[in-house]
Amino acid sequence: MGNADIIDQQETPRCFAAVAIPAPQPFFESLKNDLKETFLPDDPLRQFKNQPQPRKLALGLQYVFPILEWAPRYSLNFFKADLIAGITIASLAIPQGISYAKLANLPPISGLYSSFVPPLIYAVMGSSRDLAVGTIAVASLMTASMLGKEVNATENPTLYLHLAFTATFFAGVFQASLGILRLGFIVDYLSHATIVGFMGGAATVVSLQQLKGILGLKHFTQSTDLVSVMRSIFSQMQQWRWESAVLGGIFLFYLLVARYCSKKRAKLFWMSAVAPLMSVIIGSLLVYFTHAEKHGIQVIGKLKEGLNPLSAMDLAFRSEYLPTAIKTGIITGVVALAEGIAVGRSFSMFSNYHIDGNKEMIAYGIMNIAGSCTSCYITTGPFSRTAVNFNAGCKSAVSNIVMALAVMLTLLFLTPLFHYTPIVVLSSIIVSAMLGLIEYSAALHLWDIDKFDFLVCMTAYFGVVFCSIEIGLILAVLLSVLRLLLFMTRPRTLVLGNIPDSKIYRSIDQYPNTDNVSGILILKIDAPIYFVNSSYLRERILRWINEEEDKQNSSDKSRLKYVILDMGGIADIDTSGTSMLEEVKSTLDRRGIKLVMANPGGEVLKKLNNAKLMAKVGQEWFFLTVGEAVEACNLMIHNSVSHQSESWINNVIDLV
Helix, strand or coil, rough: CCHHHHHHCCCCCCCCCCCCCCCCCCCCHHHHHHHHHHCCCCCHHHCCCCCCCHHHHHHHHHCCCCCHHHHHHCCCHHHHHHHHHHHHHHHHHHHHHHHHHHHHHCCCCHHHHHCCHHHHHHHHHHEEEEEECCCCCHHHHHHHHHHHHHHHCCCHHHHHHHHHHHHHHHHHHHHHHHHHHHCCCHHHCHHHHHHHHHHHHHHHHHHHHCHHHHHHCCCCCCCCCCCHHHHHHCCCHHCCCHHHHHHHHHHHHHHHHHHHHHHCCCHHHHHHHHHHHHHHHHHHHHHHHHHHHHHHCCCCCCCCCCCCCCCCCHCCCCCCCCCHHHHHCCCCCCCHHHHHHHHHHHHHHCCCCCCCCCHHHHHHHHHHHHHHHCCCCCCCCHHHHHHHHCCCCCCCCCHHHHHHHHHHHHHHHHHHHHHEEHHHHHHHHHHHHHHCCCCCHHHHHHHHHHHHHHEEEEEHHCCCCCCHHHHHHHHHHHHHHCCCCHHHHHHHHEEECCCCCCCCCCCCCCCCCCCCCCEEEEEEEEEECCCCCCCHHHHHHHHHHHHHHHHHHHHHCCCCCCEECCCCCCCEEEEHHHHHHHHHHHHHHHHHCEEEEEEECHHEEEHHCCCHHHHHHHHEEEEHHHHHHHHHHHHHHHHHHHHHHHHHHHHHHHHH
């Protein structure tokens, strides 16, 4: 009789608790639960249950328009705080909006338009108290880069402007669709490492492009890669204006000093907030009184007076460049979502409240759709404005309303004052803002924690700097997905040992002082078992077994009799996985080794039972913990030795 037959005929002791197989669930019920968990993890419909019809209507309106929920509790003290915060961020939004519009190759007035309508919509539909809405540098640069490849903003400004509105419309449709369909997890493919590298690369390119304004150049490349930008700069050395460079250096120094003081002392946050507006005012006065525009200092020129003109009829749905506008809208929409939601979540943690990511997507989408119809381009929640808003003591989204009203007054009455604003001042404002996005300390932190994340970060950075913004972003996302696939296809398998004087079993690599259990090999898989990794896992498990048998044969230890598979890290398994385990069991049976399962999850246990593998292994060989499995195997080894000793004694007696 073989060893496998002896093991199969023996029964494990009944003192161990039996694993419980989950009750069978109808297929459609299981599918519904899975879809609900994927797309409705926060179950927004739960609050509507068992409510009268009027209450359901009120809750529904509050869900779509969060302002209806907190407005009844709004107080005068809150308004005082929001009034101060709104005026403070308006002082930043006005020069920043003009600067970023120039960065997007759009009329400067578009930046002011984009700081009026979108913040009003977000105040009604957004769920963040701290977020300040406006344009961002990265999306502005991407708009210029992607649309500029097809249409020259200088030669055909009207078509370019209409394409920017169209791209904003599709960005809003895409964002709102993600929120309505609750597909926000798509944005999660932009990992932290990707965002750090992408933002740093974009900030580097943006800063270099501002040399056009600082050096007073009139012609510049439409490309965003480092080589093209540097070639364009140094090929026009004869056109450099020292007056513009000196003025730009002075204002950049002032902006950086103001930001440094604000970081050193939190109470001085207002210095960094008002510095851009002060730069615009001082620069405009300087040009006005010295007539510097006649000596090489470029100025904005005349800005239109009045509120946002309607642009719904300007959307270029029939243009031959519509595919470019759609692509630009989707990519800039994803980037705007990633930054806005990340900023909103970060500041919500400081104030200990929760924001709904899907609500935010709907709010961003609606405000960009409305913005595209009112002469705005893409907006989100910039970190700089939000940080100023938070430090100014905002209490609710009313600060966005105050900022929008301040911008409205500027559009109605103050736009002529910006006629003499120097372009070089706007360039300095952009450079000072961009330097804060180059987080070299965050990149070094990634190196210390995870080298692959650092590689993703650097791929995004150098892809943006040396190729283009979209290529850098795509490369980083592909590298992140590749890492995920590598983790799935080559999951970790561990050999476990016993921590001395305990019933705890841990990796022998992590804890070198663990004790091996004679005659037993304990393995653990730290990943779901799917078709992409089942073949690798079969080979890896058999390799561990072969190595263990070689060790025991060379050291005259007892023969390997049991392989315990710790299934605690296996969250799910498919049919390829169950087939793989069945093949492993058959191989072990031929060698006289028993397969034992420990700590299986409910979903895995249900599938093993449906695949009849549980019956083939034997339900008595499934244990709740590795400790129980080892104890049962040791008991069976002891009984087997006792049985063999008893048989040997009986044979000796028969011979005598």
